[in-house]
Amino acid sequence: MKGMSMGRLIKNRWGVLFLVLILSASLLMMGGCGSGDGDNEASDDKTVKIGVLGPFTGPAARVGEEFKASTEMAFEAVDYQIGDHEIELVWIDSESDAEKAARAYEQAIVKDKIDCGFLNWHSWVSVSCMEVAAKYKIPHFFSIGGTDIVNEKYESDPEKYFYWVGKGWPVPEKLSISYVTTLEEAIDKGIWEPRNKKVAMYGVDNDWGRGFANALRSQFEDAGWEVVSEDWVALGETEFYPMLNKLKSLDVSVIAGTMSDPPSVSSFIKQSREVGLESLIICDGLGWVGEWYDLTGEASDYVIDQIPQWATPEAQKFASEFEERYGLEPGANSGGLCYDLARFLVKVLETCDEQYGDINTENLTKIAKDEVMTGNLTLDDGVMTSVYQYTPETFPDPVVDKEHYIFPVIQYFDGEAKIVWPEEWKEQDLQIPEGM
Amino acid sequence: MLECWVLLGGTLDSTQQNRNPLNRVVCNILGLLETKNVTKRFGGLTAVNDVSLNVEEGQIFGLIGPNGAGKTTLLNCISGVYKPEEGHIFFNGEDVTSFSADKICHTGIARTFQIVHSFPTMSVLENVMVGATFGGRKDREKPENIAEKMLDFVDFPLDYDVLAQDVNTVQLKQVELARAMATECNLLLLDEVAAGLTPGELDVISKLILRIKDSGITIIMVEHLMKLIMGVCDRIAVLSFGQKIAEGPPKEIAENEKVVEAYLGTKRKH
Amino acid sequence: MDPSQIADPIITGLLRGGLYALMALGLALVFGVMNIPNFAHGDFYMVGAYLAFFSFTAFGLGPILSIIVAMFGAFILGVLVEKGVFYTLRKRSKKNWVMNTFLLTLGISIVLQNSVKMLFGANYRGVTAFWPGTMQIGSINVSIDRIVGFLIAIIAIAGFWVFLSKTKVGRSIRAVSQDETGSQLVGVNLNWIHTLTFGLSCAVAALAGASLLSITPASPGMGLTPLYKSWFVCILVGMGNVGASIWGGLLLGILETFAYMQFGAGWQDAISLAVIILILLFKPSGLFAKKGVKSALE
């Protein structure tokens, strides 16, 4: 066989040049970054690295933004300094996906060598990262993801999974009961005479949505309501006409459920108004992120939600400071709660420094076991709710009652939340739209 | 693993059948290829209507007719691209009517296309090797050697390593012929091999066709170009609107009134 | 069975389907004329939504004007992409054109999506409504936005039909889609037709994205769903059959709505895909395949 000519193989000199350039550039880049990593390893052990897990991109990116801001604010307050330790935050992006989160978390452990983990939003991410934390024995503090599924996993092997130290949010049933109580009280008082006692459940199709709706479902049934349907929708779905028309034809007095991503929840509320649904809507999580009212408009009037309010002066101060710095209106449950939990973490770090003189994974694990889980260490000046405390009985949930941790039930009007329950905090009675 | 698969898969390349000498003898009497009352319809249109042909071994058999007469369709029926609705096709005495295109190739019928089909990013040699590897018997010499021989045979003028996408039409036709012959066929179907060629190139191709015939391969050719057909064919059949209207040696056909009426008449306007 | 149980999903489905039809029309056009399987089609939809959002909120243009701005913006972007990328490729090679352009459109899609993400973040940007209010159709209430969206789709499709069949340029486009070499012989300027077609297709996608803004808020990854839905439609009716993509779009809308009602939210994709796969199993060239136009078959 005769050889091929060079000219045909390399049809295009510029092409070759271009590829060679790309090749060498990538190799250089690899080399450069590689050596950079080597330096990190040698950093002095006075630096404490905290991996902050949050949905920084993906459908819940807005929550991630608030997480970032609140955590920064809490650590700026102590100037990123605990004793003579410097705090370094490592952002771990969960992308709202269990698998990606687990990968990123493991990456942060092996690459960035974090000393402990902090925060998280979704419970399915909790479930996957719990495994990673247990594998590497890294304590992870105050993840918000709160459904039963996290508790179940913890209880399946408390020894192994206690590294997932405390949840920032109790199991849904502890909070969702307030909705049923609110409605029942309104009926007792004669504020509302529902045309029937039928309720339809809906929810985003994941651990959170199903866990919440299931808890609420049995609570409604216990109170003598009939649950006539259940609908699960995919994360990010924005088309609800068929489902809402079905609910409308079922003629229920109440529809109750939750969705956690802004496009879904706002489309749902908006479209419920468009199809003329004549039911009271319980929508847990509508107000979780700041800009919901821009998306729903007046369709959100009369919608019932459960969210802590910026009631205390400290809370209002935090909220206005937050808005000033980041140009975002913080959501109470994302920004606010995160701020409290970050301050709790600061307290944990300080305690660790006082007791052991050194902050590292091992000592933090001891603090988690001896102080946090036992209820010795609490945060009692939270901006969102009075006291954050874990006891061996409630662990991994925080203590939930009116003195410790509870959220008021609210109803929206013109984008403003009015507290309708409990009695002590009430701003007005539950309002019922005409004809319901 | 690979061998296993081939074993399990049975006939990845089914070996050729009907090659025993006794069959051949019978065939010589019956003719190498016979179509019996072949009819092919597309929806309401009958493209080939009740056509019976008998092609004897060693002939160059011409198939002519005006545009849309069903010549290419008949060729496609023989080569297994279409299945006729009615009628049968016998090759070497075997009924091959329902054979798929690749199986037809294994029985010893090869073809070329009206618009050249090639494997553009393979070299010319590889193009021909495809035919030698998959069309021929397994126990022959190396496909590479066969391919080189075939390219030599068709006088392919360029380096055999050149890619098929880089050669011109007449060269592609040569490659296609070489590929078809590399399948070790007994019968070669040529579909308008002269289309788009200059008179000089035409000369090259018609000489080549005669050389192929001399090597013992029977040829059926569909052609528009009268000069070529009359020059090389031993026998000619004429199709018009799907039906065979005449058959015979070239001289007879040229004088046949029906043909002049149906075919040559329209041809002159061209 | 209550008649409204059938009528309601059909109405909802039609309203959805109108915009699928519009998207599919653009896709089919580019495939028919330029032989490009455009996988960046959904991203022009996204660009349209963003343009409409900013014109509506930041510049306070009215809804109609915002939608028009989105259309023109995407048209210009489409022209730039065609001139910059496809024209360059066309000059360089004609071999394996379909596959190569397919990869190019993928690249364009990645670049567009991530540029938008970089510029505007991953936030959702939507408007409450272009035209507040609802309307009763049959037994159900429908927002005015949806009806206007549907009307826009119908008008755009009708406009396209008139353009393609009555104007000289439109006829040239159709000629190119049927026989490229032939139309060149009769003096059609191929480069110009290609650029125009691609631009128009992008404009149509952006039109859909802009008119749906109040239903689907703008976000960088929003284009994927409309993209694969328009692909369903095109393959369902037979690729290259531009006219039939309208029926395909409406059909898909209705099919999805029924699946949604019967099996619950989330299942509509799985069900409609299964149905389409079944249809293609028995009729691989599509429901309304035309003879002589490009088809999916070997």
Added chain:
Amino acid sequence: MEKKGTFDISRLNGYLGKLGLKPLGFLLIILLAVIPLIITDQFWIRLLTSTLMMAALAMAFDFSAGFININNFGLAAFWGLGAYTSGLLAVNLGLSPWLGMLAGALAAAVLGFLVGLLTLRLSGIFASCMTWFVALALMALTTNWVELTRGSSGLSTPYLVDSLSNIPYYYVMLIIAIGVLILLRVITNSHIGMAFKAIGQDKQAAEASGINFVKYRIFNMTLSCALAGLVGGFYAHYTGVITPTMMHTSNTVEALAICYVGGRGSIWGAILSAFILVPAMELMKGMMEVRMIIYGVLLILVMLVYPAGLAGLCNALYKFMKDKGLFRKFGFVSKNVTGRS
């Protein structure tokens, strides 16, 4: 193939040739095998593991795209199918992850076979679309069949080995990747590879040359999907959790980009480009969008400027050096250097 050489090295070359390898490639494989002895940082080991995984996926992709001209746009779904099969079997029936990997490959092979049948009558780009639709349907099914798969919340799966170290995973993946490489190289270098190329480029001519289109096309689809499933089975027990998003088209696009930058139709080009792109992308993770834009621009530029990709470039360089007689000095003499296949 094998030319008797006076030097041992040329005989080695001949043996490697049978496995579809070149001496340089063989050296690189040995290098990869000893890397964990040199680099102990777990991060790098993990990075190399993901790189090998993407390389294996890209090779499986190339097996279809580069030969029978079908871009298997649903490859990620077959990857996910393998992962879910293996994960579910391990979680519900307690099947060993090692067997689970094979089960994953088998499940993906079965679906690949069916998709092959389904797309039989469709031409290249439409067959690609069809695999995509099947993949979307599979992803929708996995997401919505919450009772079985736990839906978008993700399925927790047991780890493959009970160890904090990532080195065992690295070696398992290395063996899989090399296995995939050798298997695919051997197949594509044989007459089967020629048949693939032929049916990919011209179906009619291939059939007229005696190639059974149906068998080869389905064989190709089945094998390529099975390999993706095998890698998926490994992945399920590597991360410990799988979600339906792993079936997302963006993962296919990643494999596709790696395959095309590597140069399609070469198989080994995919490994080369994976080793450049995956680490580069990982190290740029801080700039999420920018790195994706680089991906897109790279894809466009490769298609516009140098479609032969890295493999084509390497072959050209090899050829150039051979023509200058640079190899003869070192005894690297081999007849079978056509630079292609």
